[in-house]
Amino acid sequence: MSEYIDKLFSPVKLNGLELRNRVIRAACFEGMCPDGYPSERLIDLHRELAEGGVGLTTVAYCAVEANGRVKEEMMYMHEGIRPQVEQMTRAVHEAGSKISGQMGHCGNFSQNKGFHGKRPLGPSPMINMGGIPVGLPFAGAMTHADIDHVVQCFHDAALFMKSAGFDAVEMHFGHGYGLSQFISPKTNRRMDEYGGSIVNRMRYPLRALEAVRKAVGDDFPILGKMGLTDGVKGGLTIDDAVEVAALLDEGGIDMLIPSGGTSSMNPMLLFRGDSILPGLLKYEKNLVLKLGMIMISPWMFKKYPYEELYFLEGTKRVRDRVKNAKICYIGGASTMESLETVMREFDFVQMGRALVKDPAFVNHAMADPNYVNDCDHCNRCASIILHPDGVRCLSND
Ligand SMILES: Cc1cc2nc3c(=O)[nH]c(=O)nc-3n(C[C@H](O)[C@H](O)[C@H](O)COP(=O)(O)O)c2cc1C
Numbered sequence: 001m002s003e004y005i006d007k008l009f010s011p012v013k014l015n016g017l018e019l020r021n022r023v024i025r026a027a028c029f030e031g032m033c034p035d036g037y038p039s040e041r042l043i044d045l046h047r048e049l050a051e052g053g054v055g056l057t058t059v060a061y062c063a064v065e066a067n068g069r070v071k072e073e074m075m076y077m078h079e080g081i082r083p084q085v086e087q088m089t090r091a092v093h094e095a096g097s098k099i100s101g102q103m104g105h106c107g108n109f110s111q112n113k114g115f116h117g118k119r120p121l122g123p124s125p126m127i128n129m130g131g132i133p134v135g136l137p138f139a140g141a142m143t144h145a146d147i148d149h150v151v152q153c154f155h156d157a158a159l160f161m162k163s164a165g166f167d168a169v170e171m172h173f174g175h176g177y178g179l180s181q182f183i184s185p186k187t188n189r190r191m192d193e194y195g196g197s198i199v200n201r202m203r204y205p206l207r208a209l210e211a212v213r214k215a216v217g218d219d220f221p222i223l224g225k226m227g228l229t230d231g232v233k234g235g236l237t238i239d240d241a242v243e244v245a246a247l248l249d250e251g252g253i254d255m256l257i258p259s260g261g262t263s264s265m266n267p268m269l270l271f272r273g274d275s276i277l278p279g280l281l282k283y284e285k286n287l288v289l290k291l292g293m294i295m296i297s298p299w300m301f302k303k304y305p306y307e308e309l310y311f312l313e314g315t316k317r318v319r320d321r322v323k324n325a326k327i328c329y330i331g332g333a334s335t336m337e338s339l340e341t342v343m344r345e346f347d348f349v350q351m352g353r354a355l356v357k358d359p360a361f362v363n364h365a366m367a368d369p370n371y372v373n374d375c376d377h378c379n380r381c382a383s384i385i386l387h388p389d390g391v392r393c394l395s396n397d
Helices: 003-009 040-051 079-094 129-134 144-163 178-183 203-216 238-250 277-283 287-300 312-321 336-345 353-357 361-367
Strands: 012-014 017-019 023-025 056-063 098-104 138-141 168-173 222-227 255-259 326-329 348-351
Touching: 003 336, 003 361, 017 098, 040 056, 040 079, 056 144, 079 098, 079 144, 098 144, 129 287, 144 168, 144 203, 168 178, 168 203, 178 203, 178 222, 203 222, 203 238, 222 238, 238 255, 238 312, 255 312, 277 287, 312 326, 312 336, 336 348, 348 353, 353 361
Parallel strands: 023 056, 023 348, 056 098, 098 168, 168 222, 222 255, 255 326, 326 348
Antiparallel strands: 012 017
């Protein structure tokens, strides 16, 4: 075993949290919360990942408030789901792993039938295409009171998550979700102290980070997933992204996970490979949304061929700018050669599709140095996120 694979599979500490290795299951929306409640299948999935050897598993999309959900079939952090969440965190601990939850807020692009209030809110007014079928065609601009409210929701959600047994939280600063809508100049056209310069655009995300830190205390890991570029005209650039990383680092984040693209404008930048559009169309029940997706598909579903380690250069730029935060690589790390490269350059790795394909990746790779993960990045797992049965690897069927 090379020294880097040895590093990958050796125990390590992250802000006091002992992990049995450096492999983290990336947040991959599971689609296993019917009516917003974590199901037995969700619990089983994370137990299976823990039994399969990951150091840390991440529960996707833990919305910080009910209105922060893109769809009503997502869970939000509140006392009503405590029994199920505690059952899940216990199951992961019993299998020897640790568990994190990705804290998110959808901001301006809600499609949530159960949305309460007039309209979803983001940095600036805009059309909310996805919300048309549920009567939410417009998104408004957040007032200062709205910003204070969501900052408090981040605080309260973090408090709940820690008390329900999560070992870490991962804040979502990327992929076009609420916090990144402020970071991106494409969606943030504000003229007040929350818009304009990168320092201003980071004011709200940094306030959310400060609130989460206050809730969880100094010795609890806070991870942050961020964008390297939006990949759209007028969007976030890599030069801005390294400043975002520096500000999050100064704000006390423990680990940065640089990704890219946005779910609402340029999703293929974050996946690469085969388009997820055919699968999305197959399972989208609403005809208006279907038609909208087809019409905007040439702009939204751009082609990016898959290659291993497609965020390597961008992640190195972040690493070189950051002083304290650990760097976790994400994006096409699925071969043992790629993992060696990642361990030579960075501290941790997050894996999405390779673990959808084989939740026991770690156990298999530790037992067999010639292990090959046969995920072919067909992206059908990502294209079935709307399927009522939840996400899985269709090649395994
Ligand atoms: C089925 C699926 C669902 C995903 N859901 C999320 C999500 O909820 N939050 C997120 O930040 N990224 C999500 N992603 C993106 C992954 O976390 C990751 O950034 C991406 O798949 C690239 O990593 P990989 O090459 O290891 O798969 C999802 C990916 C897949 C395949």
